[in-house]
Amino acid sequence: MQQEHVGIDYSAIHRIDSPANRLLRRDVWEPGNDLGQQSFATVRYFDDLAARLGIGAGDSVLDVGSGTGGPAIHIASTTGCRMTGVEITEVGVEVSERLAREAGLDDRVSFVQADGMSMPFEDGSFDIAISMNVMNVFEDKVALFREVRRLLKPGGRWAFLSGTFAFDEGDAEVRMRMQRGYAIPQYTDTLESYKAKLMEAGFVIDEVVEYISDFRVQMDRWRTAWIRHRDAIALEQGAEQTDHHIDYFTCYLEMIDAGKASNHLVISTRPED
Ligand SMILES: C[S@@+](CC[C@H](N)C(=O)[O-])C[C@H]1O[C@@H](n2cnc3c(N)ncnc32)[C@H](O)[C@@H]1O
Numbered sequence: 001m002q003q004e005h006v007g008i009d010y011s012a013i014h015r016i017d018s019p020a021n022r023l024l025r026r027d028v029w030e031p032g033n034d035l036g037q038q039s040f041a042t043v044r045y046f047d048d049l050a051a052r053l054g055i056g057a058g059d060s061v062l063d064v065g066s067g068t069g070g071p072a073i074h075i076a077s078t079t080g081c082r083m084t085g086v087e088i089t090e091v092g093v094e095v096s097e098r099l100a101r102e103a104g105l106d107d108r109v110s111f112v113q114a115d116g117m118s119m120p121f122e123d124g125s126f127d128i129a130i131s132m133n134v135m136n137v138f139e140d141k142v143a144l145f146r147e148v149r150r151l152l153k154p155g156g157r158w159a160f161l162s163g164t165f166a167f168d169e170g171d172a173e174v175r176m177r178m179q180r181g182y183a184i185p186q187y188t189d190t191l192e193s194y195k196a197k198l199m200e201a202g203f204v205i206d207e208v209v210e211y212i213s214d215f216r217v218q219m220d221r222w223r224t225a226w227i228r229h230r231d232a233i234a235l236e237q238g239a240e241q242t243d244h245h246i247d248y249f250t251c252y253l254e255m256i257d258a259g260k261a262s263n264h265l266v267i268s269t270r271p272e273d
Pocket residue numbers: 005006007010036037038039064065066067068069070071086087088089092114115116117131132133134137
């Protein structure tokens with residue numbers, strides 16, 4: 001299978017039941033807030049996203065980069081929609097399928113191992129496409145957005161939640177540290193460049209919402225938890241990468257506090273032909 005767009009190898013992080021991941025997740029999430037999400041997003045962001053899109057029982061929804069499936073399963077459970085997650089790692093799909101079975105939703109929630117740049121579905125297969133905290137792994141966003149457009153019915157809606165960054169020339173070092181901590185090149189965008197790329201790919205932008213307050217709180221908790229459980233994580237993910245990842249959280253928080261990083265929900269529509 002083609003892996004070139006995978007970015008960080010999430011496989012170690014996706015083993016959510018491993019000893020280190022259990023310790024981390026117990027520290028990071030308030031009771032009821034751990035959906036198995038692989039991000040800083042809280043339940044209220046997922047619920048708000050579903051409400052703004054008006055996702056309902058008749059809808060067929062695509063989730064690009066579904067991780068370990070928690071957010072997709074939660075949205076399917078609360079809205080009654082049919083959900084298809086696309087995830088590049090094998091372990092992510094395995095964990096997602098298990099969580100869907102445990103939730104009793106495997107009749108209308110499914111997961112496919114594939115690259116978001118080339119998804120194995122017919123044109124016009126979905127009413128709605130969503131993606132949560134995945135966009136920065138894609139180098140060519142216009143091509144990704146065109147692939148999503150292909151899969152949407154005319155009039156279908158596309159919503160993604162993504163970190164947005166406005167680095168300037170003095171931020172070369174912090175960019176390098178963030179990239180190193182994430183173990184991959186990060187193809188970050190400003191909110192304005194996201195909008196331009198959506199329009200280039202044929203979408204009309206409906207709404208932009210800044211989601212940063214909970215996100216920052218959760219990021220700080222991840223950082224604290226990674227520091228506290230550093231040795232347990234190092235056993236699973238390697239000491240050097242663990243320390244780089246802690247530094248990634250530190251840099252990200254500094255960028256948020258400097259007003260150079262945020263997190264946005266961007267909702268757009270594929271116009272009728
Ligand atoms: C930050 S995680 C977010 C996962 C999930 N959306 C969530 O909110 O829990 C990013 C996910 O994107 C996946 N990913 C990376 N590159 C991808 C690609 N080219 N196609 C599909 N998924 C990809 C990663 O394996 C990871 O599961």
